[in-house]
Amino acid sequence: MADSHCIFWFRRxxxxxxxxxxxxxxxSGKPVLPxxxxxxxxxxxxxxxxxxxxxxxxxxxxxxxxxxxxxKSGLAxxxxxxxxxxxxxxxxxxxAAVYTNRDYEPYARKRDQAVEALLKENDIPFHTCKDQVIFxxxxxxxxxxxxxxxxxxxxxxxxxxxxPEKHLQKTDxxxxxxxxxxxxxxxxxxxEDMGFKPSEIEVPDYDLSTSLIDNYEDTRNFPAKDGTSHLxxxxxxxxxxxxxxxxxxxxxxxxxxxxxxxxxxxxxQILWHYPETVNNAFKKKYDRIPWRxxxxxxxxxxxxxxGYQLVDAGMRQLNKTGYMHNRVRMLVAxxxxxxxxxxxxxxEAYFAEKLLDYEQAxxxxxxxxxxxxxxxxxxxxxxxxxxxxxxKFDKGRNYIRQWVxxxxxxxxxxxxxxxxxxxxxxxxxxxxxxN
DNA sequence: TTTTGAGTTGTTCGA
DNA sequence: GTCGAACAACTCAAA
Numbered sequence: 001m002a003d004s005h006c007i008f009w010f011r012r013x014x015x016x017x018x019x020x021x022x023x024x025x026x027x028s029g030k031p032v033l034p035x036x037x038x039x040x041x042x043x044x045x046x047x048x049x050x051x052x053x054x055x056x057x058x059x060x061x062x063x064x065x066x067x068x069x070x071x072k073s074g075l076a077x078x079x080x081x082x083x084x085x086x087x088x089x090x091x092x093x094x095x096a097a098v099y100t101n102r103d104y105e106p107y108a109r110k111r112d113q114a115v116e117a118l119l120k121e122n123d124i125p126f127h128t129c130k131d132q133v134i135f136x137x138x139x140x141x142x143x144x145x146x147x148x149x150x151x152x153x154x155x156x157x158x159x160x161x162x163x164p165e166k167h168l169q170k171t172d173x174x175x176x177x178x179x180x181x182x183x184x185x186x187x188x189x190x191x192e193d194m195g196f197k198p199s200e201i202e203v204p205d206y207d208l209s210t211s212l213i214d215n216y217e218d219t220r221n222f223p224a225k226d227g228t229s230h231l232x233x234x235x236x237x238x239x240x241x242x243x244x245x246x247x248x249x250x251x252x253x254x255x256x257x258x259x260x261x262x263x264x265x266x267x268x269q270i271l272w273h274y275p276e277t278v279n280n281a282f283k284k285k286y287d288r289i290p291w292r293x294x295x296x297x298x299x300x301x302x303x304x305x306x307g308y309q310l311v312d313a314g315m316r317q318l319n320k321t322g323y324m325h326n327r328v329r330m331l332v333a334x335x336x337x338x339x340x341x342x343x344x345x346x347x348e349a350y351f352a353e354k355l356l357d358y359e360q361a362x363x364x365x366x367x368x369x370x371x372x373x374x375x376x377x378x379x380x381x382x383x384x385x386x387x388x389x390x391x392k393f394d395k396g397r398n399y400i401r402q403w404v405x406x407x408x409x410x411x412x413x414x415x416x417x418x419x420x421x422x423x424x425x426x427x428x429x430x431x432x433x434x435n
Numbered sequence: 436t437t438t439t440g441a442g443t444t445g446t447t448c449g450a
Numbered sequence: 451g452t453c454g455a456a457c458a459a460c461t462c463a464a465a
Contacts, residue, residue: 142463150442150462221444263443330444369443381457382445389445423446427457434458 003031005181007089009100010036010075011108013131013238014059016066016174021129023171025099026178032099033181034067035089036060038079038194039111051201051322051356052233057191059239064188073180077189083114090122097124101131101238104268105360106275132235133242133265134158134167137272140265147273148266149282149375155262164250168243201322203356204230206240208248217256223314223325224398229257230323232357235264267365270375277374278364279345286373289433292341300416301336302350304404307415308386310394311335313403320403322356327393333370334384339422341429344371372430380430383423 008025014036016022025032038056046053064075078085089095098119103112116126130136140158141147148154171177191198207229219225234240242261249258274282281287300306304315314328324332329351336347348367352358368374372382394400397407406412 144463148463152442153463259443327444334445376442376462378444379442379458384444385446431458 004094004096005031005033006097006099007095008032008034009098010034010060010063011100011103012236013101014056014063015239015241016063018171018241018243019101019238020131020171021099021101021127022174023177024127024129025097026174026180027172028097028099029178030096031179031181033076033184034063034073035076035078037082037085038077038189039082040080042107043079043194043196046196047353048195049197049199051199051203052237052358053194053196054191054199055203055233055356056237057196059237067180070175071180072182074184074186076184076186079189079194082111083118086115086118090119090124095124097127099127099129102128102136103132104136104272106271106278109275131241132238133268134246134261135161135265135269137269140269147269149270151263151266151376154266154269155259158262158265164247168247168250170243201320201356203233203322206230206234208240208245210248210251213248213252213257214254216252216260217254220256221327221393223328224394224396224402226325228323228325232323232355232359236357236359264359264362267359267361270365271361277368278360281371281373282368282375283373283377285434286371289341289430291343293343293346294340297340297416298336298342298346300413301332301340301342305413305416306335307413308335309397309400309404309407310390311386312407313394313400316403318351318354322354324355325399327389328399329366330370331384331386331389333367334378335386337367337371338383338426339386339417339419341426344368344373380434381427383426385419385423387419 006025006028008022013019013021022032022034043053060075060077067073067075100112103109112128119126135158138145138147140154140161148157208231212229231240231245235242235245246258246261249261270277301311302315304312304319306312310328311332314324314332317328318324333344333347336342337344344367348363351363351367352360355363365374369377372378372380390397390400400407404412
């Protein structure tokens with residue numbers, strides 16, 4: 001029998017530096033076989049061209065290259081059902097342990113439980129590490145042990161607990177930590193093998209320059225300025241570690257950026273404690289709202305043809321680039337739920353399909369916020385006025401003109417609903433349902 | 436247990 | 451144009 005080795009399973013932590021689980025695996029003393037699995041169940045739901053699949057694939061190529069060059073090792077990439085692949089991997093009898101970083105989404109939790117059970121049957125330990133957040137699960141909770149469901153006290157407690165020297169400690173460099181399994185070749189899987197084409201939409205590199213972070217508070221409300229770090233997708237796929245991002249946030253005099261990272265963790269712990277909110281309103285009676293759910297209106301919203309300029313600009317930016325300015329996200333979400341009375345789950349699903357920085361915890365949390373049904377949500381009578389939002393945040397209409405070329409011509413669509421009427425209809429509907 | 440103050444991001448209306 | 455109140459209570463967090 002060949003010598004035993006352990007496995008490190010990459011998921012949403014696609015980097016070789018400052019990767020807690022990888023470091024732990026290397027320190028086990030056994031050679032490490034790094035693997036990635038394209039999960040068939042997830043891929044089947046996606047269109048032929050998906051920017052995120054392309055991005056993951058590209059990152060895997062990079063990781064594989066540097067493993068080859070620096071460690072004479074390779075990355076084993078699979079396409080299939082995780083459990084079945086692990087069965088195959090352990091069938092040789094040489095796997096001593098499996099290491100991975102924890103993932104808190106309901107689907108991932110279920111998947112990991114199944115894998116863990118399978119490994120256990122074969123007496124193989126499954127070690128998981130905290131990597132994608134500074135604080136997870138119940139690390140920041142109220143004194144009585146219950147989770148926070150209001151952001152501000154959570155944020156304060158988070159900061160109380162936070163010790164940069166301890167929590168931002170970088171992992172050892174890969175070469176110092178241990179060895180990879182060498183000289184094993186695996187067939188490489190191309191996008192085409194999995195039925196995908198390279199996407200025309202590219203994930204932009206992140207920019208953590210100081211000026212950007214220091215000015216974050218000034219620019220974050222003005223979509224035309226696009227003062228964004230593009231950090232979202234990189235935190236999503238782990239091409240940057242949250243610790244490195246937090247370090248940058250700390251260097252800034254301005255806490256706004258750190259607060260955004262804390263929002264991310266706030267929603268992650270909400271999802272951890274309340275996984276059912278993926279499909280159900282956090283405030284249960286909001287599930288009594290009789291959504292109108294008009295398909296043709298949903299289509300217009302998706303395509304940016306509502307006749308409300310800022311809404312349309314946002315949706316078109318999303319469709320073209322996989323990104324939408326946060327200020328505008330709030331508006332289009334409010335518009336869908338309140339003006340059109342379409343179920344927040346429809347909007348959530350559309351964002352899930354399009355956003356490069358899609359993060360289930362934040363997306364569900366923020367959609368429920370917009371609908372009024374979530375934790376710490378906007379009161380239901382707070383209804384954005386799409387015209388007023390233009391005056392406030394895109395006065396020069398630069399953002400609008402950038403994304404809606406025909407905005408000042410006859411071919412631009414009429415308003416899908418009258419603002420005043422829609423507003424009153426919403427207030428009545430909510431009031432009635434929540435009584 | 437009870438009390439108190441507070442809660443991401445707004446809009447409208449009337450003075 | 452500017453300002454404060456109303457919009458609706460409710461529930462959370464902490465003392």
